[in-house]
Amino acid sequence: MLRRAAAMAVVLLIVLTLVFFLMRMAPGSPAYLIVGADASPAEIASVERELGLDKPLMVQYATELGRILTGDLGESIFTGDTVSHELMLRLPITLELTMVSLLFWIPLALIAGRVAAARRDTPLDATVRIIGNLSIAVPSFWLGALLVLLFGLYLPGVLPSSGWVGLAEDPMGHLRSLVLPAFVLGLGTFGVTANTLRVSMIESVRTDYVRFGHAMGLPERRINRSLAFRNSLLPTTAVVGQLVGVMLSGSVLIENLFNLPGMGRLLVDSIRRQDYPLAVGATLSLAVFFLLANLIVDILYAALNPRVRQKFAGT
Amino acid sequence: MTTEPLLSVRDLDVLFDTARGRVPAVRGVSFELAAGEVFGLVGESGSGKSTVLSAIMRLLPGVAVANASQMNFQGSDLMSMSAGQLRGIRGTGIGLIPQRPMTSLSPVTPLRKQLRWFLGDMPQSEIVDLLDQVGLRAVAERLDGYPFEFSGGQLQRLLIMLAALARRPSLLLADEPTTTLDATVQAQVLRLILDLRDRLGLGVVFVSHDLGVIAQVCDRVGVMYAGRLVEAAPIGELFDNPRHPYTQALLRALPSRYKRGERIKVIEGTAAGANRLPGCAFAPRCPRAEAMCREQEPETRSVGGALVRCHFPEDAAGANKPKEAAA
Ligand SMILES: Nc1ncnc2c1ncn2[C@@H]1O[C@H](COP(=O)(O)OP(=O)(O)OP(=O)(O)O)[C@@H](O)[C@H]1O
Ligand code: SF4
Ligand SMILES: [Mg+2]
Numbered sequence: 063m064l065r066r067a068a069a070m071a072v073v074l075l076i077v078l079t080l081v082f083f084l085m086r087m088a089p090g091s092p093a094y095l096i097v098g099a100d101a102s103p104a105e106i107a108s109v110e111r112e113l114g115l116d117k118p119l120m121v122q123y124a125t126e127l128g129r130i131l132t133g134d135l136g137e138s139i140f141t142g143d144t145v146s147h148e149l150m151l152r153l154p155i156t157l158e159l160t161m162v163s164l165l166f167w168i169p170l171a172l173i174a175g176r177v178a179a180a181r182r183d184t185p186l187d188a189t190v191r192i193i194g195n196l197s198i199a200v201p202s203f204w205l206g207a208l209l210v211l212l213f214g215l216y217l218p219g220v221l222p223s224s225g226w227v228g229l230a231e232d233p234m235g236h237l238r239s240l241v242l243p244a245f246v247l248g249l250g251t252f253g254v255t256a257n258t259l260r261v262s263m264i265e266s267v268r269t270d271y272v273r274f275g276h277a278m279g280l281p282e283r284r285i286n287r288s289l290a291f292r293n294s295l296l297p298t299t300a301v302v303g304q305l306v307g308v309m310l311s312g313s314v315l316i317e318n319l320f321n322l323p324g325m326g327r328l329l330v331d332s333i334r335r336q337d338y339p340l341a342v343g344a345t346l347s348l349a350v351f352f353l354l355a356n357l358i359v360d361i362l363y364a365a366l367n368p369r370v371r372q373k374f375a376g377t
Numbered sequence: 378m379t380t381e382p383l384l385s386v387r388d389l390d391v392l393f394d395t396a397r398g399r400v401p402a403v404r405g406v407s408f409e410l411a412a413g414e415v416f417g418l419v420g421e422s423g424s425g426k427s428t429v430l431s432a433i434m435r436l437l438p439g440v441a442v443a444n445a446s447q448m449n450f451q452g453s454d455l456m457s458m459s460a461g462q463l464r465g466i467r468g469t470g471i472g473l474i475p476q477r478p479m480t481s482l483s484p485v486t487p488l489r490k491q492l493r494w495f496l497g498d499m500p501q502s503e504i505v506d507l508l509d510q511v512g513l514r515a516v517a518e519r520l521d522g523y524p525f526e527f528s529g530g531q532l533q534r535l536l537i538m539l540a541a542l543a544r545r546p547s548l549l550l551a552d553e554p555t556t557t558l559d560a561t562v563q564a565q566v567l568r569l570i571l572d573l574r575d576r577l578g579l580g581v582v583f584v585s586h587d588l589g590v591i592a593q594v595c596d597r598v599g600v601m602y603a604g605r606l607v608e609a610a611p612i613g614e615l616f617d618n619p620r621h622p623y624t625q626a627l628l629r630a631l632p633s634r635y636k637r638g639e640r641i642k643v644i645e646g647t648a649a650g651a652n653r654l655p656g657c658a659f660a661p662r663c664p665r666a667e668a669m670c671r672e673q674e675p676e677t678r679s680v681g682g683a684l685v686r687c688h689f690p691e692d693a694a695g696a697n698k699p700k701e702a703a704a
Contacts, residue, residue, distance in 0.1 A: 268438060270480040276436055277475065278495050278539065279468030282460075288494060289483050296485070368485060368523040 070353050077349045078130065081342050082123055085333070091115070092139045092336040113139065126342070135346075136339035138332075145343035148328065153347060155226065156313050156324035162240050163248035163309065168302060171252045175259030175298075180286050182264060190260070194253035202312060206246045206319040213242065224321040243320040247312050251305040258301045262294035269293070295366055303359030310352050325351075382409040383580040384433070384548055387447035391428050394440045402428045402441075404604040407677070412547065413578040415571075417591040417612070419627070420601030426584045427476055430550045433582075434473050435463050450548060472546035474554040476584075478533035482524040488535070489520035495539050511538045512565055529557040537566055541573060549573075549581045555590060567594050588627070592616065600624045603658035610683035620683050620690040622663045657688065665689050
């Protein structure tokens with residue numbers, strides 16, 4: 063566990079360093095945010111001095127690192143609010159979007175993959191495979207744009223295609239505003255998860271324990287559920303773990319497409335505005351989010367795998 | 378004998394459809410087994426012993442193609458049975474002790490639960506009694522553990538318990554059932570199997586590479602080489618009077634080089650690729666091979682009490698030797 067925490071810290075440091083320097087290598091200056099695009103060089107210089115941007119890069123880096131280590135992410139240059147306040151507004155939205163999408167797609171994929179494997183080489187199996195491969199092949203920006211157009215223009219009022227409704231304001235409207243983005247965000251995970259489970263279950267026919275189950279005359283249902291499916295959950299969980307990372311980067315696109323004020327939007331906006339502290343804060347928290355998601359998946363994997371579970375307990 | 382054999386296999390062929398073409402694994406294997414009889418199968422690794430057992434169970438992998446002119450269990454044709462009929466026979470009619478005990482139970486489920494799958498709602502006391510019979514009394518307290526927490530020997534005995542004792546099949550296919558057991562436990566398990574045979578008339582196909590074990594438990598033995606049953610004979614006949622050159626080589630190697638638990642590999646050369654050759658598969662390694670051996674595959678013939686698949690089977694007197702060898 064300690065080793066893992068150390069590895070996470072290293073990842074975060076690398077992420078921080080990359081964002082810090084990449085942001086400052088880009089042309090332009092956050093000072094424009096404050097004094098406007100037609101400010102004189104003198105005005106810009108004075109604002110930059112105020113923000114500490116005139117100091118040598120390494121000094122800025124050291125100051126920033128020191129500040130972040132104390133838990134202070136600084137203030138947004140654009141809004142003037144603290145970065146942590148901005149993050150607290152945005153983080154729950156991305157978190158919820160990802161969760162809802164996973165909770166919708168993963169169970170569906172598990173059912174589809176399992177049924178397809180049990181009915182191997184039937185039309186049902188073929189259908190699952192075609193839908194699964196389509197779900198992987200369809201580019202989400204294309205599908206997203208199509209849905210925005212469809213529901214925004216041709217089917218107005220059926221489902222909201224843009225914007226976000228708070229849970230407190232209107233619970234039903236809140237859920238409705240999640241439907242389309244959650245659908246598009248997780249679509250690809252459906253195909254990948256269903257395929258993984260299907261292939262793994264079909265291959266489990268060759269395992270010694272499935273053979274012994276047959277040799278003992280166990281009913282087909284028992285073999286499918288308790289032997290093939292249960293064991294195939296391990297590789298499937300590992301794959302879902304990878305997909306969560308893909309979904310997090312996907313949320314940047316989806317939030318911008320469906321105009322949701324989540325982390326993905328915040329990230330894009332802060333980088334475009336060269337709002338250095340906010341961009342660093344947003345990137346770092348996405349990285350933390352990603353690492354935590356991986357940790358949860360690994361814990362789930364361990365829970366499913368008694369061997370790993372014992373190793374966890376042992377250390 | 379007028380009664381129907383428990384198991385009769387005739388002209389069993391099994392091919393594996395692999396990326397490198399069709400590989401014959403079993404060729405023309407025929408044998409019969411009466412109730413209460415133990416038939417041993419010996420042969421080096423890859424000679425097709427496990428494949429024969431899988432074919433009888435109808436549990437060959439999808440890449441295998443099996444054919445037989447007859448494969449009857451208690452008079453009904455196994456080859457033509459539906460999946461449902463087979464399920465009814467597996468476990469209760471025919472039991473299989475698998476070759477690899479370490480991987481034959483699900484790695485992610487506690488033993489107690491897996492025992493429930495196999496034994497239904499058998500009362501705990503009965504389960505403990507069954508475990509006791511295979512010397513697993515201690516395991517009864519650890520049933521919440523997972524397979525990987527047990528030794529190969531413990532798992533092997535557990536599988537023997539499940540396949541042979543719990544469900545009382547009339548035919549037991551045992552694939553090297555005692556390889557991982559130490560001598561005392563092995564003797565206990567063998568006694569148990571023989572006891573079932575005596576009490577219930579269990580018929581057993583007993584695969585082993587351990588000729589010592591074979592000699593202890595079998596009534597008849599079949600020797601396999603490159604997918605073929607090259608000799609089948611009553612146990613005394615085979616040991617006293619082996620007729621196939623391969624059997625003779627096996628037995629010659631016995632006293633000096635054979636050790637318990639050692640794989641059979643005692644003859645110069647290798648069986649690799651032998652099953653693709655025309656003629657006799659053993660010809661490249663056979664001291665008695667003649668030109669016709671390389672051209673024409675020998676048929677199975679009856680010599681004394683044995684069935685031998687060789688052009689020049691040697692009888693007790695040493696007659697029928699090729700002239701060159703005699704000169
Ligand atoms: N699934 C498979 N695909 C392809 N070939 C196979 C497969 N299973 C077995 N074979 C081949 O069939 C032949 C017989 O194998 P089998 O396992 O029956 O031998 P065996 O006598 O049981 O050997 P061992 O003593 O090692 O258990 C071997 O040449 C093997 O390579
Ligand atoms: S048929 Fe010929 S080669 Fe084959 S075992 Fe007999 S003597 Fe040897
Ligand atoms: Mg084998």
